[in-house]
Amino acid sequence: MSEAALMILDTRRLLCPLPVIRTQDKVETMEAGDSLVIQCTDHGVINDIPAWCRINGHELVSIDEQDHEIVIEIRVGKTS
Amino acid sequence: MLSPKLWTTSTMPNTSNDKPQRKAVALVSGGLDSLLAVRVLQEQGIHVEGINFYTGFCVEGHTHAIRKKDRAKPKRNNALWSAEQLGIKLHIIDVSEPYKGVVLNPKHGYGANLNPCLDCKGFMVKEALEWMNKHDFDFLITGEVIGQRPMSQRKDTMPVISKESGAGDLLLRPLCAKLLPETKPEREGWVDREQLLDFSGRNRKPQMALAEKFGFTDYAQPAGGCCFLTDANYSSKLADLWQARGEKTYEIDDIVMLKIGRHLRPKPHFKLIIAREEGETNFLRGYRRSYLSLNTISHSGPISLIDGEANDEDLELAARLVARFSSGREADLVTVEVRQKNGEAKELKVKPLSSDDIPKEWYV
Ligand code: SF4
Numbered sequence: 001m002s003e004a005a006l007m008i009l010d011t012r013r014l015l016c017p018l019p020v021i022r023t024q025d026k027v028e029t030m031e032a033g034d035s036l037v038i039q040c041t042d043h044g045v046i047n048d049i050p051a052w053c054r055i056n057g058h059e060l061v062s063i064d065e066q067d068h069e070i071v072i073e074i075r076v077g078k079t080s
Numbered sequence: 081m082l083s084p085k086l087w088t089t090s091t092m093p094n095t096s097n098d099k100p101q102r103k104a105v106a107l108v109s110g111g112l113d114s115l116l117a118v119r120v121l122q123e124q125g126i127h128v129e130g131i132n133f134y135t136g137f138c139v140e141g142h143t144h145a146i147r148k149k150d151r152a153k154p155k156r157n158n159a160l161w162s163a164e165q166l167g168i169k170l171h172i173i174d175v176s177e178p179y180k181g182v183v184l185n186p187k188h189g190y191g192a193n194l195n196p197c198l199d200c201k202g203f204m205v206k207e208a209l210e211w212m213n214k215h216d217f218d219f220l221i222t223g224e225v226i227g228q229r230p231m232s233q234r235k236d237t238m239p240v241i242s243k244e245s246g247a248g249d250l251l252l253r254p255l256c257a258k259l260l261p262e263t264k265p266e267r268e269g270w271v272d273r274e275q276l277l278d279f280s281g282r283n284r285k286p287q288m289a290l291a292e293k294f295g296f297t298d299y300a301q302p303a304g305g306c307c308f309l310t311d312a313n314y315s316s317k318l319a320d321l322w323q324a325r326g327e328k329t330y331e332i333d334d335i336v337m338l339k340i341g342r343h344l345r346p347k348p349h350f351k352l353i354i355a356r357e358e359g360e361t362n363f364l365r366g367y368r369r370s371y372l373s374l375n376t377i378s379h380s381g382p383i384s385l386i387d388g389e390a391n392d393e394d395l396e397l398a399a400r401l402v403a404r405f406s407s408g409r410e411a412d413l414v415t416v417e418v419r420q421k422n423g424e425a426k427e428l429k430v431k432p433l434s435s436d437d438i439p440k441e442w443y444v
Contacts, residue, residue: 013366015336017134017157021174041366044157051160055170068362 005034012069016044020052023074027058032078035061040070049074102270103127103217104252105208108170109306110158112287112299113223113255118166119294120254121221124271128221129169131208132159135200136176136335137183137307158300165296175207176332183309184328188231188240193315195307197232198240205245212250219250219265225287226256226280235259255279255287308339317343320444324348324388333370337387340364342405343444346397350388351444354405357382369421374402377427378415381406396430403432 009026011019019040026036038049046063049072053060057077064071104121108114108130118128163170182203186196201224208220224233232241238260242251249263257266257276266273279286284301291299308314317338322328324345337353341360345351352374355361361383364373371385374395384402395418403414409432419425 017132017138017159017172018174020157020160021134021172024172048157048160051157051164052170055160055163055168 005030007034007036009036009038011045012039012041014040014042016042016048019045020048023049023052024056027056027074027076030076032076034076036074036076038072038074040072041068043070045070045072101125101127102219102265103129104219104221104265105212105215105217106130106168107204107208107220107222108132108159108162109223110160110162110300111223111306112284112291112296112301113225113228115162115165115223115296115299116287116290116294117221117223117254118162118168119296120276120290121271122166122168124275126271128166129171129217130159130163130166131211132170132172133179133204133207134172134174134176135179135307136332137309139307161300171211173207173211175203178207179203180330183330191231191310193310193312194318195231195309195315197229198237201232201241202244205241205247205251209245209247209250218270219252219263220247221252221254223255224253226259228280228282252276308335314338317444320345320351324351333367334387337367337385341382341384344401344438344442345444346401346442347390347394350386350390350394350398352384352386352398352401354384354402355382368419369423372421373419374399375417375419376403376406376408376414377417378413379403379406379408379411381408381414396428399428399430400433401438403430404435404438406432408432 007026007030009022011022014022019038019042023036023038030036050060053074059075059077061073061075104126106114106118106128108118109132118130121128160170182196182199186199188196188198191197205220212220224238226233226235226238231237242248252263252265252271253260255277256279257273258278259280262273265271321330321334340363341353341355343351343353353364355364364383364385367385371387372390374384374386381402382405386398390398399416399418402416403409406414408414412431413429414432416428416430417425418428
């Protein structure tokens with residue numbers, strides 16, 4: 001069995017919904033069970049990325065909010 | 081808030097088990113009309129997925145998150161919210177590059193401001209059609225209602241959108257379908273025309289009643305339109321940008337900047353973008369490698385960027401203007417740091433302009 005991958009996506013300075021779009025496009029290239037860490041600066045992602053995960057069946061692992069930066073980890077779900 | 085009712089292929093009403101499951105792609109803007117249009121089709125057992133286009137001018141998200149005062153209540157993305165309420169997938173597609181052609185050269189012209197609604201709708205339906213073909217869906221739907229918008233949603237312009245997009249009779253508008261010629265999904269019996277609607281005009285009551293019937297309570301009701309191009313202030317800033325550059329062009333950074341800060345144009349060949357508060361200052365600071373920037377250092381004040389070419393005399397004027405917006409506005413001299421894109425910086429000691437020195441026309 002191949003090991004789950006961990007990838008990092010830098011969306012800093014991009015405004016919503018671009019971080020969601022970049023996340024969506026990245027996830028399309030990944031396998032179920034892989035993890036993606038998304039670095040963001042637009043606070044809109046705190047609502048948008050979890051909503052996007054719920055809609056598309058991905059798991060929100062964590063949201064870590066520091067001063068100017070938000071780091072979100074998600075786990076890729078099964079895509080149909 | 082309503083808990084979303086999930087419609088999956090297995091839970092959707094299926095009128096007949098021997099019929100193949102038909103699939104529709106819906107243009108989901110985040111407003112009430114597209115929300116209702118999707119639900120009307122779900123009621124008929126159609127599998128629907130949403131598509132939402134990022135043009136660069138969308139009102140969704142964006143600057144709400146930049147201004148610090150708005151941080152406490154970050155805006156939800158209404159398209160994502162709608163999709164969640166409907167239990168459908170949403171595909172958000174970045175069309176900002178090809179969309180330039182629509183904004184710069186609309187075949188059907190602009191509406192009240194720089195909104196090229198008719199070309200825009202045709203473009204979006206065309207993009208959705210390509211997505212539909214690629215993903216093996218059967219037809220397209222939109223939440224359009226006859227007579228609702230002056231340019232794109234008229235009985236005479238709706239066929240233009242169907243025709244120019246190439247979608248033809250694969251484009252169904254469930255909310256006003258009964259007032260329009262039959263489309264292929266109706267003709268083929270994929271959907272029952274009788275259960276579609278006959279909404280028209282600007283009266284929103286029928287939509288609100290239908291929303292209540294379906295149990296939607298917290299939907300978005302955007303005033304004016306779904307993008308900044310319908311906004312008069314925004315459009316005048318865009319027109320100013322084109323005039324100053326001597327040609328109609330823009331980059332994504334330009335159109336984002338038009339939403340941020342005060343814009344003052346003291347000379348035809350340059351303008352200043354001055355942050356209005358801390359959130360904007362933080363955001364503009366990220367652009368110091370792309371624009372020449374000014375910052376007061378003897379007094380607290382906002383960061384400012386220069387868009388255009390400024391010579392030494394212009395920089396002196398810009399520094400005096402920036403000093404006017406700092407806490408040193410009444411001081412004899414204010415020290416302003418002028419920073420090149422490569423990080424090289426020099427200091428200017430200037431007398432702040434008085435408010436009388438700033439003509440109204442400078443404000444873009
Ligand atoms: S309001 Fe903006 S997004 Fe909506 S149809 Fe008009 S130009 Fe397109």
